[in-house]
Amino acid sequence: xxxxxxxxxxxxxxxxxxxxxxCRASQNISSYLNWYQQKPGKAPEFLIYTASSLQSGVPSxxxxxxxxTDFTLTxxxxxxxxxxxxxxxxxxxxxxxTFGGGTKVEIK
Amino acid sequence: xxxxxxxxxxxxxxxxxxxxxxxxxxxxxxxxEMNWVRQAPGKGLEWLSYISSSGSTIYYADSVKGRFxxxxxxxxxxxYLQMNSLRAEDTAVYYCARPRIxxxxxxxxxxxxxxLVTVSS
Numbered sequence: 001x002x003x004x005x006x007x008x009x010x011x012x013x014x015x016x017x018x019x020x021x022x023c024r025a026s027q028n029i030s031s032y033l034n035w036y037q038q039k040p041g042k043a044p045e046f047l048i049y050t051a052s053s054l055q056s057g058v059p060s061x062x063x064x065x066x067x068x069t070d071f072t073l074t075x076x077x078x079x080x081x082x083x084x085x086x087x088x089x090x091x092x093x094x095x096x097x098t099f100g101g102g103t104k105v106e107i108k
Numbered sequence: 109x110x111x112x113x114x115x116x117x118x119x120x121x122x123x124x125x126x127x128x129x130x131x132x133x134x135x136x137x138x139x140x141e142m143n144w145v146r147q148a149p150g151k152g153l154e155w156l157s158y159i160s161s162s163g164s165t166i167y168y169a170d171s172v173k174g175r176f177x178x179x180x181x182x183x184x185x186x187x188y189l190q191m192n193s194l195r196a197e198d199t200a201v202y203y204c205a206r207p208r209i210x211x212x213x214x215x216x217x218x219x220x221x222x223x224l225v226t227v228s229s
Contacts, residue, residue, distance in 0.1 A: 032212075036153075036216075042221075043203055043219035043220065043221055043222055044203075044216070044219055045219075046216060046217050049215045050213050055217075089215070091213060091214040091215060094207075095143065095155075095207075095214075096158075096167060096169065097214070099153040099154070101152045102153075
């Protein structure tokens, strides 16, 4: 199985801050990497696919980068509605996809 | 409206069984592969099972293989998960999720709201 490791597991940031979340795969997954946002009590929502392609309607302050084993999700200027938990997910070994452990973004 | 709605969750004793349903609407259900994903309380997301659009191809995570059975009824626009021999560690919110596939790239673009399964005596 491909293991996905996210860091940090949580972070505190202020509105307007630049936030970076990293995701590491246990093997080369090329660009088969997706990102999701989940708010408390809600289902995950899809943000980014193929490591860097933004889903339609997702604000441009979100961006993704990376390939191979190391990936990054960046929020360029944190907004109040961005406080949530973020998950990476590899789709290299579909349908047996795996998710990272999540990064909770909290208000500082 | 394009949506997935899960049902069938509840409290069940260890060793018991439960059948979850996922009702699809607003899209051609029979054209889509489908999946079940779960999330234990306060934990991350875990993929459980996949079924092809026709139902002919099925996969399971090792954690549920031999205990859970995925199925679908395209005439009823419904996806199912039969869960047997339930354990405390199966306590979670269960989501059905639809993948979008672009060439070889695959991501979940539609999720239900989830249904909570609690396994406890």
